[in-house]
Amino acid sequence: MSFGVAVLGTGRIGGNYIDVAKKTPGAEVKVVAEPREDVAASWQDRHPDVDFVADYRDALARDDVDVIVGTLPHWLHYQAALDAAAAGKHIYMEKPTAVWASQAEEMLDAARENGVKLMTAHTQRYYPAVRAMKGVVDSGDLGSVLMAYDVWHKPYGPYNRPEWMLDRERGGGMGQMDGTHQIDRLLWIIGYDVATVSAQQGQFTHPNSEHPKINADDTGMYFIRWKSGIVACVSRIAWDHGATEYGGDWFFTNGMARFRLPYGGGDKPALYIADTSNGSWRKEDVPERDSLLDEFTEFIESLERGDDDTPIPQVHGLNVLKVLEATEESARTGREVVLDME
Secondary structure (H helix, E strand, O other): OOEEEEEEOOOOOOOHHHHHHHHOOOEEEEEEEOOOHHHHHHHHHHOOOOEEEOOHHHHHOOOOOOEEEEOOOHHHHHHHHHHHHHOOOEEEEEOOOOOOHHHHHHHHHHHHHOOOOEEEEOHHHHOHHHHHHHHHHHHOOOOOEEEEEEEEEEEOOHHHOOHHHHEHHHOOOHHHHHHHHHHHHHHHHHOOOEEEEEEEEEOOOOOOOOOOOOEOOOEEEEEEEEOOOOEEEEEEEEEOOOOOEEEEEEEEOOEEEEEEOOOOOOOOOEEEEEOOOOOOOEEEEOOOOOHHHHHHHHHHHHHHHOOOOOOOOOOHHHHHHHHHHHHHHHHHHOOOEEOOOO
8 A cells, every 4th residue: 555645835945845755665756845936946956756735724625645744833833734634644743743732732633533643743753863862761771760861952043044934823942842851751751640840941042132033042950850850950951151961861770871962063972871880971972864864755655554653753743842831831830730641
């Protein structure tokens, strides 16, 4: 069985999904929706065998489309998913699921009511270094997890970004851009039994008083408690002056492990293990893979099998947004927020 695919949007990594879907067994790219004529033309030159339309609703109306890949600006995810579900199309939506958790709940309801699947593509969990850390935790070789520290410090360059990325109401800000990746990693590895969230975040490196076109956070630190007793800290900052750090440190009853990822160049991804008494790290290289291809392939395979759920559980994107909104509430009120996760 082959699933006809429509790619909605080609911004940032969006156009890469044309190649990804073409490489995926069981998938066939039928149409790409891109309203910007100049952008569409450049992709059409590379893919003359694929139809291009300006309005994504024209793609949804096609009988040869079974799956949509949503790579639209965050604020467009909500309506596109509702329209896709109503058209009977399975939905593979780039993270975050939506701008707000309430929208994600409506999107999931619409998918269920129309008998289609909605998976949020949290691609970073398919990075080999992140999967290697998940393997360390699951193996129990270092004992039980005590705590974790997930870090992403990177250059901001706000005015090289689309305007919507600088507006929280449209899904901009580094909480939606980066924080959702970090929360995804922690929920995937530790679980959904989050008890409380405390946070400090805001617009600190590019304050609104000096940058009136920016209305979104650039910096945050979260403290997350799980009912199991595990705790984690998320540290993120989009800086104008600073240094890049990207990865996670994990602490166990019998050792430590950390992974590091490149951002804008630098060393290859790697996993480090500290399981001796001499205070040193042992570096373990991780293989390079196409994470976009791995993730989309698993999604198509799950549809072929008729699985009850998707490889990344359908509720996962909603849970990520619940934690993110809890960080915003905590930062706004100065209080710890209690969560009851699905």
